[in-house]
Amino acid sequence: MIIAYIISVNIIGFLMMGLDKRKAKKQTYRIPERTFWGLAILGGAVGILAGMKQFRHKTKHRSFTAGIPLLIIIQAALIVWLSFMS
Template identity: 30%
Template sequence: MSLFADLSPFAVLAVWLIGANAAAVLAFAIDKSAARTGHRRISEFHLLQIALLGGTPGAYLARQMFRHKTRKEPFSSRLHTIAILHIAMLAGLAVFFLP
């Protein structure tokens, strides 16, 4: 029996998005700490993957909270592209599912 078997698809999506955004904030916090202390960093690829999997709002929040990767190119452009793709996807879903 699945943990999410009794939840609606929207509830599962909400749990996923909460987790992805929490993971994004945590990853940015860890990476900022590693940058300050000279330890092994989280790759930009992995930070962008977390954003792509639904953590874009958390990534933007963490960038501002920790002042991390705010001017870094092409990272910023790629994050903006992911955000635009997410907005387009949400708009498409809204058109498809709303009467």
């Protein structure tokens, strides 16, 4: 159940990065950065990072280039810690 959630939220994050890049090129209404951060915090950081790399999007935003990998490390450490605690 939890694996399906993590996969889903990462796919959504990845696709939203692509959608926002397309919107940026067309200069239309954009997806707010807080939406990406919310998805990343809820477990979609890997999908967001993959979308950043694939679509070359948000790569000049220091908060994303440093923050998303840091969040992945924190979440991985949390997963490892929780797995040892149970």
